[in-house]
Amino acid sequence: MKPYVILNAAMTLDGKIATHTGSSEISGKEDLKRVHRLRRECDAIMVGINTVLIDNPRLTIHKIKADKSENPTRIVVDSKARTPLNSRILNKEAPTIIATSKSAPKERIRKLSQKAKIITTGNKKVNLKKLMAELKKMGIKKLMLEGGSTLNFSMLKEGLVDEVRVAIAPMIVGGVKAKTLVGGQGIPYMKDAIKLQLKKYHTLGKDLILEYKVLKSQK
Numbered sequence: 001m002k003p004y005v006i007l008n009a010a011m012t013l014d015g016k017i018a019t020h021t022g023s024s025e026i027s028g029k030e031d032l033k034r035v036h037r038l039r040r041e042c043d044a045i046m047v048g049i050n051t052v053l054i055d056n057p058r059l060t061i062h063k064i065k066a067d068k069s070e071n072p073t074r075i076v077v078d079s080k081a082r083t084p085l086n087s088r089i090l091n092k093e094a095p096t097i098i099a100t101s102k103s104a105p106k107e108r109i110r111k112l113s114q115k116a117k118i119i120t121t122g123n124k125k126v127n128l129k130k131l132m133a134e135l136k137k138m139g140i141k142k143l144m145l146e147g148g149s150t151l152n153f154s155m156l157k158e159g160l161v162d163e164v165r166v167a168i169a170p171m172i173v174g175g176v177k178a179k180t181l182v183g184g185q186g187i188p189y190m191k192d193a194i195k196l197q198l199k200k201y202h203t204l205g206k207d208l209i210l211e212y213k214v215l216k217s218q219k
């Protein structure tokens with residue numbers, strides 16, 4: 001049992017979700033409103049620790065009108081409990097979960113547990129399947145995965161993503177070191193690619209929105 005997971009991101013035409021310096025203002029203002037409407041529909045938003053360290057996101061609904069009580073629960077996948085204590089994700093605007101592993105230092109866990117709920121799974125890194133099962137037990141039915149590249153790969157590879165929604169901005173930045181929509185180790189052979197089915201597409205301001213269903217592998 002797991003929540004229904006929607007991976008949402010914005011990328012340039014060349015598939016980058018940030019430049020090699022970490023700059024990532026990609027979505028147009030209309031797309032940002034779409035993202036915030038999606039946040040409002042979800043029970044939780046999840047990001048990887050690098051996204052917290054680089055972007056210091058709030059992960060609340062703040063581009064459209066919403067009551068504080070509508071903010072989804074924020075989740076950081078953070079094996080070693082590196083989330084800075086002054087990061088915006090730990091403010092009082094919404095509940096926060098730090099998903100850690102057994103490799104996280106006890107002292108960091110103690111400090112973070114004063115500001116967030118801690119869920120520990122996995123030895124060296126977070127066990128995403130177990131984390132998803134825990135979240136479902138807690139009542140999280142719909143989860144928005146907001147990146148980054150490394151976490152997107154792990155979630156897709158583990159078969160935990162149900163839908164992918166991307167905004168393609170009419171921009172190209174290049175750079176071998178710039179993060180793409182899905183990074184991680186990658187899949188060696190095209191025959192083993194994660195297969196998707198295009199469900200919907202439309203323009204939104206200058207961006208193109210594509211919505212896919214993830215097809216479950218036959219393995």
Ligand SMILES: NC(=O)c1ccc[n+]([C@@H]2O[C@H](COP(=O)([O-])OP(=O)(O)OC[C@H]3O[C@@H](n4cnc5c(N)ncnc54)[C@H](O)[C@@H]3O)[C@@H](O)[C@H]2O)c1
Binds near residue numbers: 048054125128146179
């Ligand atoms: N344009 C967009 O839509 C968008 C969205 C989100 C993030 N970003 C960008 O993505 C970049 C960050 O991406 P990234 O790939 O460096 O990091 P990430 O945010 O995906 O975090 C990855 C880290 O999570 C931790 N982790 C723990 N358990 C894990 C597991 N089982 N699987 C995977 N990771 C696990 C590891 O420390 C790993 O290095 C930033 O520059 C950010 O601006 C862009």
Ligand SMILES: Nc1nc(=O)c(N)c(NC[C@H](O)[C@H](O)[C@H](O)COP(=O)(O)O)[nH]1
Binds near residue numbers: 009010055059
């Ligand atoms: N859809 C989307 N378009 C973008 O252009 C962009 N850079 C992100 N990036 C997602 C990432 O998780 C960001 O850190 C949060 O979008 C910031 O979230 P806040 O506004 O602080 O709540 N996502």
